[in-house]
Amino acid sequence: MTGLKWVRAVGVLATLWNAIGVLNYLAHVGVISIGGPPAGEVTMPAAVTACFAVGVFAGVAGSIGLAMLARWARPLLWLSWLGTVIDWIWVFGWSGSASVPLGITVLLLATLFAILAEWTARRAPALR
Numbered sequence: 001m002t003g004l005k006w007v008r009a010v011g012v013l014a015t016l017w018n019a020i021g022v023l024n025y026l027a028h029v030g031v032i033s034i035g036g037p038p039a040g041e042v043t044m045p046a047a048v049t050a051c052f053a054v055g056v057f058a059g060v061a062g063s064i065g066l067a068m069l070a071r072w073a074r075p076l077l078w079l080s081w082l083g084t085v086i087d088w089i090w091v092f093g094w095s096g097s098a099s100v101p102l103g104i105t106v107l108l109l110a111t112l113f114a115i116l117a118e119w120t121a122r123r124a125p126a127l128r
Contacts, residue, residue, distance in 0.1 A: 011064070059110065
């Protein structure tokens with residue numbers, strides 16, 4: 001892909017990925033039902049649940065912004081990254097129910113999207 005078209009494509013893929021995160025969040029808080037929680041699941045504290053929400057909703061908005069090559073994508077994707085990191089630190093450290101491959105994948109993708117937004121903003125003066 002030429003120019004920044006590949007960044008738009010990544011933004012679209014990131015939007016789809018984050019939409020799955022929103023569905024997981026909505027299932028976690030009981031808004032939708034996509035299967036019950038695993039047996040013995042530890043209840044997530046409200047502050048961590050808030051970080052989960054920030055991570056996925058800022059991720060969707062930031063990814064849409066990345067696809068649009070918008071300036072506001074950059075801070076939203078960093079905010080999403082921070083919410084995701086805090087959420088997964090709790091999942092890994094205190095819940096006892098972490099899926100390590102899934103957690104590593106989520107953290108790596110959130111970091112990738114935030115770095116891509118940062119790189120794009122530095123490369124394209126219109127996005128600064």
